[in-house]
Amino acid sequence: MxxxxxxxxxxxxxxxxxxxxxxxxxxxxxxxxxxxxxxxxxxxxxxxxxxxxxxxxxxxxxxxxxxxxxxxxxxxxxxxxxxxxxxxxxxxxxxxxxxxxxxxxxxxxxxxxxxxxxxxxxxxxxxxxxxxxxxxxxxxxxxxxxxxxxxxxxxxxxxxxxxxxxxxxxxxxxxxxxxxxxxxxxxxxxxxxxxxxxxxxxxxxxxxxxxxxxxxxxxxxxxxxxxxxxxxxxxxxxxxxxxxxxxxxxxxxxxxxxxxxxxxxxxxxxxxxxxxxxxxxxxxxxxxxxxxxxxxxxxxxxxxxxxxxxxxxxxxxxxxxxxxxxxxxxxxxEAEAPRPQAKGRVMAGAVTLQNLNFAYKNGVPVLRDVNLDVKPGEFLGIVGPTGSGKTSLLSLLLRFYPIAENSGQLLVDGQPIAELDEAAFRDAVGLVPQEPFLLAASVRENIAMGRDLSEAQIHTAAESAGAAGFIGRLENGYDTPLGEGGARLAVGEKQLLAIARALAGQPKILLLDEATSHIDTGTEQVVQQALAKLHGKLTIISIAHRLSTIRDADRILVLSHGHVAELGPHDALMQIEGGLYRRLVELQQLASET
Ligand SMILES: Nc1ncnc2c1ncn2[C@@H]1O[C@H](COP(=O)(O)OP(=O)(O)OP(=O)(O)O)[C@@H](O)[C@H]1O
Known part of the structure; x- marks a missing residue:
């Protein structure tokens, strides 16, 4: 590279x-x-x-x-x-x-x-x-x-x-x-x-x-x-x-x-x-x-x-x-990212992984033979120890890296991800990154991010993300300048704004990368409520370190060393004697009690 x-x-x-x-x-x-x-x-x-x-x-x-x-x-x-x-x-x-x-x-x-x-x-x-x-x-x-x-x-x-x-x-x-x-x-x-x-x-x-x-x-x-x-x-x-x-x-x-x-x-x-x-x-x-x-x-x-x-x-x-x-x-x-001329559209938001393999460097596999079927409107949580490949999987879903030949398939609504039209794909997939990235601009500009969005769309997105409350309390509401990196907002507020931004394009698939890891318990609940309201309306794939945030997920994918260790709802995973998910939950409970 x-x-x-x-x-x-x-x-x-x-x-x-x-x-x-x-x-x-x-x-x-x-x-x-x-x-x-x-x-x-x-x-x-x-x-x-x-x-x-x-x-x-x-x-x-x-x-x-x-x-x-x-x-x-x-x-x-x-x-x-x-x-x-x-x-x-x-x-x-x-x-x-x-x-x-x-x-x-x-x-x-x-x-x-x-x-x-x-x-x-x-x-x-x-x-x-x-x-x-x-x-x-x-x-x-x-x-x-x-x-x-x-x-x-x-x-x-x-x-x-x-x-x-x-x-x-x-x-x-x-x-x-x-x-x-x-x-x-x-x-x-x-x-x-x-x-x-x-x-x-x-x-x-x-x-x-x-x-x-x-x-x-x-x-x-x-x-x-x-x-x-x-x-x-x-x-x-x-x-x-x-x-x-x-x-x-x-x-x-x-x-x-x-x-x-x-x-x-x-x-x-x-x-x-x-x-x-x-x-x-x-x-x-x-x-x-x-x-x-x-x-x-x-x-x-x-x-x-x-x-x-x-x-x-x-x-x-x-x-x-x-x-x-x-x-x-x-x-x-320097070669630009390939711009596929493909015209595929995201219709419902189904995601399918078939024997998916991925490596940043040849010979160092990061994802191995991953199989997964996420239905439209499903809420999938992803957990796993550090370095298990969670963020890499999200990067592939964002088309940040190409899928190499003979490395399996990543399909969205049945079409290979590379065959989707670029603009339509970006509209259909919203991201809430690990670090909420905010511009030194107004709240409105931070939600719109240069997209041609109506005032109503911006407000609805803020409402859905649970951000409308604190925005209303800012001295100039949506016109309030946020300072470099959103310096004047609390971490949790930045996170809610990032969710509002991701929702503003009315995506079919919402990807969250440990979006709640920085938030206090109060704000976490606001985010949880926002996600709960979205549950069923769009496909949600969320990486979580704080396992409580994905407890309500339809299914939880547990990654270990790049392969699927366990997959199922919280209750089912908790039944697995000596299972990885159960161990992770118990460890977190222990940590919160001490
Ligand atoms: N850009 C990159 N280039 C090369 N290797 C990378 C890159 N990003 C991640 N890796 C490696 O890929 C493996 C999986 O990393 P990844 O970030 O996907 O794990 P993760 O499960 O998200 O970890 P964490 O919970 O710590 O964020 C790690 O061994 C990491 O060192």
Whole structure:
């Protein structure tokens, strides 16, 4: 099974490029227009020194003061420069907006994708790292588009245009200037060799820091109760220290190799061009034409170096962003939960298990040869020692894991569970999980959970769950905000709300996973009454640790090591001399008496 924190496989650059290419598709036409205008802007930029050269060659050196033409050239250079700047500004804004749109799309698709991943993915996913992938990594992808790709594209266009213009002016001098390109790439290569491992390590460590923070906050009660704060503080500090050291390596490589080395190249190139020019003319008289070319080349060198510096300065960001984009792409490549095209419906809510086997890992069976026939409207309790497979059975009933071939059958109303229409199946099966999960939203939103439910349906569900009473006592009734995780409600109230939510979709089958284990005896009775009222109206399958909650069940399934140990009503099971159920009941009675 894949996990969210694994190292991406394959070449990151390819995966990053695939991601960007996919996301930019709807805006390809806009990008093309933007690039066209950028090429024009670069051409206009290159015109300036050409006009300067004409100014020197035609009027300045030959002492030929034609004021009108000279002013015309100066004005031309000025207009070309201003137009180029304006064009560049508009195009970079246009491209930046394409970039933001693309990132918006990527972020939405990553979040949507995560919501569609199979439950098995989350068995090994680390929350902090997954959150980091959806938020931080997609933010880094924005950098890749906005800062890097478009600034780099602009620089590349500029560089090409300048080299072409120089070729027309003096191709031999152009070749000398062109030597800058391999020199700069040499520096970048060296930089990459030195800093790339550190860049990757820094990201990994930052991700670990996020994961540790998220984990500690989630488990704060346990952490404080076990006095583990100091140990965890130390563990965090050591990762943080490693992160700092890795950042230092990166920064040192940046400081040595980027700006200073490139500034040095700029000065060296100027010296070489002037020296070559001087040698060429030694012995002869400087011709006016050559001086104009020298002027143009000196201005071009500055302009060639600047895009090259831009290209290299963006390089470290590029590396980080490529790693991030590759990781986002890897997450997007993670297979989604299969969406059966099947059209089966749940009509009555009968559940049949025929020789059902299940294992999370090959060779470690969790359910073995389970046979069961639950009739529509039946109330089935499930009990068994810890690890006996109760929750796993519920997960299969929720279609969280597929039933492997040759592993028996799980039928709902006579149809294999995989052949039911997804939306119809989710409507027909309600779940009350072990931990009532509540949103930081109003009571109404917590019951509706985004479903299109009428006010009457929400109220009826709350009534049926026995939650209407306490909701009515909240200051704003159904509009009362509940705070993060329903922080302002008592545990039992959260549980009742979870039942109301499960009932709101008017399911045919209601699954409860130890829904009453956290509740005090008073609230347990409210839940019991709610379940009693539902008894017979829909199929109820309820895992219970507190055996009193399923005493009234039509039948009780006793699981042991993944197979059916006993099955029958409470009274019948209590008759079994030395039976597992009877032992469990007696143990609980003993525990409650002491
Ligand atoms: N996601 C998972 N991946 C791998 N193994 C798992 C997973 N969930 C449960 N198991 C294993 O499957 C077995 C059955 O677990 P399950 O949670 O179904 O038991 P249970 O009867 O519900 O236990 P409990 O009463 O403690 O909740 C256990 O050995 C457990 O370690």
């Amino acid at each position: 894949d996990d969210a924190h694994k190292k991406p496989q394959g070449v990151p650059v390819k995966r990053a490029a695939a991601l960007l290419w996919r996301a930019v598709q709807p805006d390809v036409a806009t990008v093309r227009v933007g690039l066209f205008w950028l090429v024009l802007a670069a051409g206009l930029d290159a015109l300036g020194p050409v006009m300067g050269k004409a100014f020197i060659d035609r009027y300045l050196l030959p002492h030929n003061p034609q004021v009108g033409a000279m002013l015309g050239l100066l004005a031309g250079a000025l207009i070309a420069g201003c137009t180029a700047s304006l064009l560049r500004y508009h195009q970079l804004c246009r491209l930046a907006s394409v970039a933001m749109q693309s990132v918006r799309r990527i972020r939405e698709s990553v979040y949507g994708h995560v919501l569609r991943l199979p439950m098995s993915f989350f068995d090994s996913a680390i929350t902090g790292q997954l959150v980091s992938r959806v938020t931080n990594d997609t933010e880094a992808v924005k950098q890749l588009y906005v800062q890097v790709l478009f600034v780099m594209l602009d620089s590349l266009i500029m560089l090409t245009t300048l080299l072409v213009t120089m070729t027309f002016l003096d191709w031999r001098l152009m070749l000398i200037v062109a030597a800058l390109v391999p020199a700069v790439f040499g520096i970048v290569f060296l930089y990459q060799r030195l800093s790339a491992p550190a860049v990757g390590r820094t990201r990994e460590l930052r991700s670990t820091l996020n994961a540790q923070t998220a984990e500690s906050i989630a488990g704060m009660a346990v952490l404080q109760a076990t006095g583990a704060a100091a140990t965890y503080g130390k563990r965090y500090a050591s990762v943080n220290e490693a992160h700092y050291a890795s950042r230092q390596v990166e920064l040192r490589a940046n400081a040595w190799l980027l700006r200073p080395a490139l500034d040095l190249l700029n000065v060296a190139m100027l010296a070489v061009v002037i020296a070559v020019f001087g040698m060429r003319e030694s012995g002869g008289q400087l011709s006016a034409v050559e001086v104009g070319v020298l002027y143009a080349f000196v201005s071009y060198i500055g302009r060639v170096v600047e895009p090259l510096i831009q290209l290299t300065m963006q390089f470290s960001q590029l590396q980080q962003a490529v790693v991030a984009a590759a990781r986002v792409n890897t997450l997007l490549d």
